[in-house]
Amino acid sequence: MRLQSFTFNPLGENTYIAWCEDTLQSVIIDAGMYNSHEHTQIQQFLQSNNLNPIALLGTHAHIDHIFGNWWVKQTYSIPYYLHADDVKMIDRSETMAALWNLAYTPSPSPDIFLNHQDQITFGNQTLEVRFVPGHAPGHVIFVNHNSKSAIVGDTVFQGSIGRTDLPGGNHQLLLDNIEAQIFTLPDDFTLYSGHGNPTTVGVEKNTNPFFN
Ligand SMILES: [Zn+2]
Numbered sequence: 172m173r174l175q176s177f178t179f180n181p182l183g184e185n186t187y188i189a190w191c192e193d194t195l196q197s198v199i200i201d202a203g204m205y206n207s208h209e210h211t212q213i214q215q216f217l218q219s220n221n222l223n224p225i226a227l228l229g230t231h232a233h234i235d236h237i238f239g240n241w242w243v244k245q246t247y248s249i250p251y252y253l254h255a256d257d258v259k260m261i262d263r264s265e266t267m268a269a270l271w272n273l274a275y276t277p278s279p280s281p282d283i284f285l286n287h288q289d290q291i292t293f294g295n296q297t298l299e300v301r302f303v304p305g306h307a308p309g310h311v312i313f314v315n316h317n318s319k320s321a322i323v324g325d326t327v328f329q330g331s332i333g334r335t336d337l338p339g340g341n342h343q344l345l346l347d348n349i350e351a352q353i354f355t356l357p358d359d360f361t362l363y364s365g366h367g368n369p370t371t372v373g374v375e376k377n378t379n380p381f382f383n
């Protein structure tokens with residue numbers, strides 16, 4: 172699996188494009204693109220690499236991860252996958268945008284609900300879905316065993332963890348789920364977070380202050 176990251180919108184969110192090198196089928200993960208310049212970046216990347224997007228996957232539905240959902244849906248007409256427990260975040264997103272004074276075009280509703288242990292396949296690549304609530308009630312991560320990597324959204328960051336003071340957050344639940352679902356991956360797995368730089372399971376297990 173190949174992966175490209177983009178950092179978008181005023182909240183500095185990481186959007187990812189993952190693809191299969193053999194078939195050029197791809198998925199967009201967390202569509203945070205905020206304006207036409209950021210839409211163009213995604214469009215040009217897909218075009219110049221001849222990638223064919225087949226799905227939009229959401230780790231969770233906080234507003235910084237869904238700004239571009241309407242645009243992806245309108246441009247590519249692909250199904251939007253999200254865990255059912257985060258639909259309430261989508262319902263709340265217009266209020267959140269107004270609260271934070273951010274321009275927001277409403278997100279479409281998910282087409283397909285994600286569940287723990289689902290497998291998402293594009294070309295010859297597979298993402299394993301793991302349910303990791305705590306930062307958001309319906310937060311999932313996507314694990315690709317082939318490339319020893321996981322897209323972990325706002326669960327764990329380099330040296331930190333996701334905030335749990337937003338509606339639906341639960342600090343202890345987040346810590347327990349990171350240990351059960353992320354720190355059980357091999358140490359050399361790379362973790363691609365929703366904000367900031369990539370890290371690894373081993374580094375976070377040994378140095379993350381929330382666990383040491
Ligand atoms: Zn979040």
Ligand SMILES: [Zn+2]
Binds near residue numbers: 184233235236325365
């Ligand atoms: Zn975020």
